[in-house]
Amino acid sequence: MSAYVLTDSWTMTRRELAHWARQPVQVVVSLVFPVMLLLMFGYLIGGGRAVEGQYVDYLVPGMLALTMAFGLEGTMVGVTQDLNKGVIDRFRSMPMADGAVLVGRSAADMLQSAIGLVVLIGVGLALGWRPHAGPGEFLGAVGLLLLFRFAMLWVGIQLALVAGRPELVQAVQILVWPVGFLSNALATPAAMPDWLGTVVQWNPMSQTATAVRDLFGGPGGESGHVWAAVAWPLALLAVFFPLAVRRFRALGG
Amino acid sequence: MCSVADAVITVEDAHKTYGGKGTKKALDGLDLVVARGTVHGVLGPNGAGKTTLVRILSTLLRPDAGRVEVAGHDVLTEARAVRLRIGLLGQHAALDEELGGRQNLEMFARLHHLGARHARVRADELLERFDLGDTGRKPVRAYSGGMRRRLDLAASLVTDPEILFLDEPTTGLDPHGRAEVWSAVRSLVGGGTTVLLTTQYLEEADQLAHRVSVVDRGRVIADGTPDELKSRTGGDRIDVVLRDAGQLGAAVALLPLPAADIRVDADRRLLSAPVVDRMTALSGVVRALEEGGIQAEDVALRRPTLDEVFLHLTGAEEVAA
Numbered sequence: 001m002s003a004y005v006l007t008d009s010w011t012m013t014r015r016e017l018a019h020w021a022r023q024p025v026q027v028v029v030s031l032v033f034p035v036m037l038l039l040m041f042g043y044l045i046g047g048g049r050a051v052e053g054q055y056v057d058y059l060v061p062g063m064l065a066l067t068m069a070f071g072l073e074g075t076m077v078g079v080t081q082d083l084n085k086g087v088i089d090r091f092r093s094m095p096m097a098d099g100a101v102l103v104g105r106s107a108a109d110m111l112q113s114a115i116g117l118v119v120l121i122g123v124g125l126a127l128g129w130r131p132h133a134g135p136g137e138f139l140g141a142v143g144l145l146l147l148f149r150f151a152m153l154w155v156g157i158q159l160a161l162v163a164g165r166p167e168l169v170q171a172v173q174i175l176v177w178p179v180g181f182l183s184n185a186l187a188t189p190a191a192m193p194d195w196l197g198t199v200v201q202w203n204p205m206s207q208t209a210t211a212v213r214d215l216f217g218g219p220g221g222e223s224g225h226v227w228a229a230v231a232w233p234l235a236l237l238a239v240f241f242p243l244a245v246r247r248f249r250a251l252g253g
Numbered sequence: 254m255c256s257v258a259d260a261v262i263t264v265e266d267a268h269k270t271y272g273g274k275g276t277k278k279a280l281d282g283l284d285l286v287v288a289r290g291t292v293h294g295v296l297g298p299n300g301a302g303k304t305t306l307v308r309i310l311s312t313l314l315r316p317d318a319g320r321v322e323v324a325g326h327d328v329l330t331e332a333r334a335v336r337l338r339i340g341l342l343g344q345h346a347a348l349d350e351e352l353g354g355r356q357n358l359e360m361f362a363r364l365h366h367l368g369a370r371h372a373r374v375r376a377d378e379l380l381e382r383f384d385l386g387d388t389g390r391k392p393v394r395a396y397s398g399g400m401r402r403r404l405d406l407a408a409s410l411v412t413d414p415e416i417l418f419l420d421e422p423t424t425g426l427d428p429h430g431r432a433e434v435w436s437a438v439r440s441l442v443g444g445g446t447t448v449l450l451t452t453q454y455l456e457e458a459d460q461l462a463h464r465v466s467v468v469d470r471g472r473v474i475a476d477g478t479p480d481e482l483k484s485r486t487g488g489d490r491i492d493v494v495l496r497d498a499g500q501l502g503a504a505v506a507l508l509p510l511p512a513a514d515i516r517v518d519a520d521r522r523l524l525s526a527p528v529v530d531r532m533t534a535l536s537g538v539v540r541a542l543e544e545g546g547i548q549a550e551d552v553a554l555r556r557p558t559l560d561e562v563f564l565h566l567t568g569a570e571e572v573a574a
Binding site for chain 1: 308312314332333336337339341343345346347348349350351352356360361363364365366392408409546547
């Protein structure tokens with residue numbers, strides 16, 4: 001490890017921020033998209049969901065978790081784009097710290113997701129969602145969401161490194177949708193066939209959504225799920241973080 | 254340590270095979286020594302292994318076997334020490350296309366661990382030097398090919414590297430852009446930088462390189478100064494251009510040169526042959542043409558081109574003739 005991990009990572013993070021400044025429209029679209037989904041499910045499709053209480057109280061935490069999961073796509077696209085451009089050769093032939101490229105990517109993606117959460121929470125509140133949580137529980141819920149996003153980030157980096165080419169990434173991207181919807185983000189498993197409900201409950205995203213609903217004090221929350229919402233992302237990280245770092249180092253094998 | 258005094262690049266028996274099947278041998282026992290402060294040309298056709306060599310030397314690719322040292326450091330075990338001392342201009346622009354020229358240079362300078370102020374000053378210097386001062390915030394993807402190449406070269410020079418790798422630096426450039434790159438390379442060497450340059454253009458190696466290694470199928474098949482390589486393939490040649498292509502046959506019979514050595518190019522009405530003694534051959538040819546009543550447009554002595562050298566060395570001459 002080099003003494004320059006922090007400065008190099010900061011330089012690489014600033015590079016991503018400079019990209020945002022160059023393409024504000026893209027940034028806005030990525031923030032508006034989850035809002036659109038929220039509105040769509042809240043008003044167009046969500047009327048008949050079998051959820052006790054206000055559907056919006058069930059939907060908003062689910063959408064927050066779903067947005068964290070979908071963040072995977074942006075990470076994958078960002079990583080593959082870098083890998084397939086000449087600039088990666090310059091980075092790799094420079095005396096910069098090993099992990100700086102990946103850390104820069106993570107920092108920028110986490111920042112974008114945090115902003116995404118703020119926007120979505122704001123829109124949720126405007127739609128009438130009312131979390132019944134103290135500041136500690138509220139922050140705890142946000143922390144769980146970001147932890148889940150962080151795990152998805154490294155899953156995304158690894159998948160992008162394995163896929164390598166933008167065409168393959170597109171294929172994986174499409175799979176994010178069914179996997180994302182195969183959760184309790186939008187509908188309660190109670191309303192699903194048994195086998196499907198089981199699959200859905202095992203989805204790590206469902207664990208996060210359930211724990212977050214619990215912390216926000218809304219419908220669909222079950223106490224005792226916080227540990228699962230911590231354990232799942234940590235388990236994913238334990239697998240994908242070392243894989244991705246090793247894969248990145250092995251570029252040029 | 255090094256077999257040659259002041260060798261700054263040493264490659265011994267380097268091997269590299271792509272893909273699991275072991276079908277494509279990119280390097281097949283390549284040896285190379287580059288002396289400090291020189292321009293070393295690596296000349297070869299597409300697929301000879303030139304880019305693989307540069308990628309190994311610049312730590313982007315690991316050799317399967319062999320010893321590779323750059324500036325006294327092993328590329329496998331001391332990659333970081335190597336990276337501190339090299340600059341790389343690859344075949345494709347290694348730039349962030351979304352950012353502007355100054356943003357790119359400042360970023361690379363920061364990654365070479367220059368302070369913020371120093372990085373800014375350095376970026377300005379390089380933009381000025383490579384005539385990119387007025388590009389403003391325009392993203393690199395909107396640059397012309399020549400501008401991109403200049404910025405790429407500037408980016409590989411942010412810290413005045415000890416060794417600069419140029420992988421086909423003028424491929425795809427117009428003659429003007431090519432001349433610009435050439436003059437930049439010459440001025441670098443004046444400053445003490447060692448340059449390893451790969452090229453398919455024989456003229457480029459002739460123009461820039463002190464020594465040339467001819468590479469084919471992953472090995473060096475010849476090594477020497479451009480002059481040495483030329484004399485190895487038979488020394489000077491004489492070219493005779495006739496006014497009338499119909500007289501080519503008659504001229505071959507008349508010239509005081511072994512008929513078997515004379516190459517005939519009917520399209521250009523050209524006869525070409527190697528000579529031993531320049532002046533004797535020249536006066537003999539002119540006299541023979543006069544006496545035979547054959548009108549010549551041009552008679553000239555010349556050194557062989559590196560094209561001829563390369564064809565000769567790869568044994569393709571018989572095929573081409």
